[in-house]
Amino acid sequence: MKVITIALGGNALGNTPEEQLKQIEKAVPSLVDLITQGHKIILTHGNGPQVGMIYKAFEYASSNTDKICRFDLQECTAMSQGYIGYHLQQGIKKELRRLGMPWHVSTVISQVEVDPEDPSFRDPSKPIGDFYSEAEAAAIMRSHPGQIFKEDAGRGWRRVVASPKPVFIVEQDSILNLLDHKFIIITCGGGGIPVVRDAQGDYRGISAVIDKDFTAAMLADLVEANYLFILTNVERVSINYGKENEREIGEMTLAEARRYAEEGQFSPGSMLPKINAAIRFVESGSNRKAVITSLEKAHLAMSGKVGTLIKE
Amino acid sequence: MKVITIALGGNALGNTPEEQLKQIEKAVPSLVDLITQGHKIILTHGNGPQVGMIYKAFEYASSNTDKICRFDLQECTAMSQGYIGYHLQQGIKKELRRLGMPWHVSTVISQVEVDPEDPSFRDPSKPIGDFYSEAEAAAIMRSHPGQIFKEDAGRGWRRVVASPKPVFIVEQDSILNLLDHKFIIITCGGGGIPVVRDAQGDYRGISAVIDKDFTAAMLADLVEANYLFILTNVERVSINYGKENEREIGEMTLAEARRYAEEGQFSPGSMLPKINAAIRFVESGSNRKAVITSLEKAHLAMSGKVGTLIKE
Numbered sequence: 001m002k003v004i005t006i007a008l009g010g011n012a013l014g015n016t017p018e019e020q021l022k023q024i025e026k027a028v029p030s031l032v033d034l035i036t037q038g039h040k041i042i043l044t045h046g047n048g049p050q051v052g053m054i055y056k057a058f059e060y061a062s063s064n065t066d067k068i069c070r071f072d073l074q075e076c077t078a079m080s081q082g083y084i085g086y087h088l089q090q091g092i093k094k095e096l097r098r099l100g101m102p103w104h105v106s107t108v109i110s111q112v113e114v115d116p117e118d119p120s121f122r123d124p125s126k127p128i129g130d131f132y133s134e135a136e137a138a139a140i141m142r143s144h145p146g147q148i149f150k151e152d153a154g155r156g157w158r159r160v161v162a163s164p165k166p167v168f169i170v171e172q173d174s175i176l177n178l179l180d181h182k183f184i185i186i187t188c189g190g191g192g193i194p195v196v197r198d199a200q201g202d203y204r205g206i207s208a209v210i211d212k213d214f215t216a217a218m219l220a221d222l223v224e225a226n227y228l229f230i231l232t233n234v235e236r237v238s239i240n241y242g243k244e245n246e247r248e249i250g251e252m253t254l255a256e257a258r259r260y261a262e263e264g265q266f267s268p269g270s271m272l273p274k275i276n277a278a279i280r281f282v283e284s285g286s287n288r289k290a291v292i293t294s295l296e297k298a299h300l301a302m303s304g305k306v307g308t309l310i311k312e
Numbered sequence: 313m314k315v316i317t318i319a320l321g322g323n324a325l326g327n328t329p330e331e332q333l334k335q336i337e338k339a340v341p342s343l344v345d346l347i348t349q350g351h352k353i354i355l356t357h358g359n360g361p362q363v364g365m366i367y368k369a370f371e372y373a374s375s376n377t378d379k380i381c382r383f384d385l386q387e388c389t390a391m392s393q394g395y396i397g398y399h400l401q402q403g404i405k406k407e408l409r410r411l412g413m414p415w416h417v418s419t420v421i422s423q424v425e426v427d428p429e430d431p432s433f434r435d436p437s438k439p440i441g442d443f444y445s446e447a448e449a450a451a452i453m454r455s456h457p458g459q460i461f462k463e464d465a466g467r468g469w470r471r472v473v474a475s476p477k478p479v480f481i482v483e484q485d486s487i488l489n490l491l492d493h494k495f496i497i498i499t500c501g502g503g504g505i506p507v508v509r510d511a512q513g514d515y516r517g518i519s520a521v522i523d524k525d526f527t528a529a530m531l532a533d534l535v536e537a538n539y540l541f542i543l544t545n546v547e548r549v550s551i552n553y554g555k556e557n558e559r560e561i562g563e564m565t566l567a568e569a570r571r572y573a574e575e576g577q578f579s580p581g582s583m584l585p586k587i588n589a590a591i592r593f594v595e596s597g598s599n600r601k602a603v604i605t606s607l608e609k610a611h612l613a614m615s616g617k618v619g620t621l622i623k624e
Contacts, residue, residue, distance in 0.1 A: 061369040082394025094514045109419040
């Protein structure tokens, strides 16, 4: 039996509840098939479009009516974990029932500690939410100290937040305990709810977007996974993407993956962080492998039929 | 050791993230004190103001910009479970750390099955969301079949949903398993994410607001609790509330509770459902007791110093 940590891309989950249910329905047979092949799986997921939608809904409503307050990223991330976890556990349970499998599915709402000294806090650069005029942005910065807005390529002013690296999964004992009891766990959604630890050792939320691919690698390390599956919209990673000499990669070593990354083969906003998470996981222990493939084809990846395998 | 199911009122949790954190900080010492007294606790909570806020934010934003879609109650309830669960587990963990207690805290995102033939679906009457003009309401009903709007006492048109009784906690195995492993569980928030079961036995979400006090009683029954604590803003239940002869009740039997309820002593929107949940739990097994008291005083209730005890 292998332990497989599966990271579902937030973009692959669609933009509305209806799309998300449909995407999950497509992905679930493949995920559960990995269990019937004899493996243990643990799921995490991105939440880019989903937390963006939640944040913007409160931003928009609170700017235009005083009946609704602003909600910051830590609370919006918690909401996205509930929302996506609910759909995932419903979809997985359905497939388990179809196959007569008595496993339990549980979503673990999870905080992830970040370092307040993380360099990304000194120069926050991840844009979130809507565009504002300079005057509007200035007014929000005055009324909400700590929120930073920057001019965004001539399109207006937009809030920017830090994208720190995860340092600790606060609910790690819960995760390990459940994993020992035949649970299929959904956790660390969106990289986790960002929190920092104070001098007493207590956690409090902080507004940030944790690098979710790093969290997936950390989670895979925590559960001593043999494989990290990163599931997205494509079946294989390509080099020379979009060019005449584009080529799909079936397998690459750590050295090759690092070289391609240095050459700028992977888009910083989408494939590069996945490659980096794969590298980080593979180098974190011996005999660890990462696979990047599509949502629907994960079950074929163990046989090498699809996907890009990254190994030592 | 007694098993105590604790239901926190949504209204007692405040209306903003800041208020919620503050309210939870006030409640937590009392909850953890019950554990140090040697009892096992399991938590559930209301979500009226919170799910209302989430629903309205999406309703407002989606009505005014096409960049944000509508989210229905099942998804909004899932979000509220994530949001409230996050704050609760953070607050409880803080108090546990302070006392050097090694317990785990876990929020279980939970679906609760309702009967599609529940009478409340024939005549939905629970108003949610904003007020609309007749024409706006008609337009939404055309574009969203299944959504029903009713005129609300001259104030405009408002969506109404069913408030069905819970029939089954879908994640009950997860809850029982965690309870066996020294977990403090937060679950069935807002009465649970409403789902119905189709002919194959699969669940899908349905727009409704489950009677959360009944769910609390059902959860208490599931975990074979000895006590159901219903925590709200008042220390004791009163009769003749707001009148000259108002009197706080320290203890009442099932028969007394039923008689007061029939006399109309309890407000249908707030105290009556709590009394009904208490009655339902106490009559569901032998030697079961319910307590209604305030968030901060729960730990004193076992000694009878505060609260209203309802017993056989």
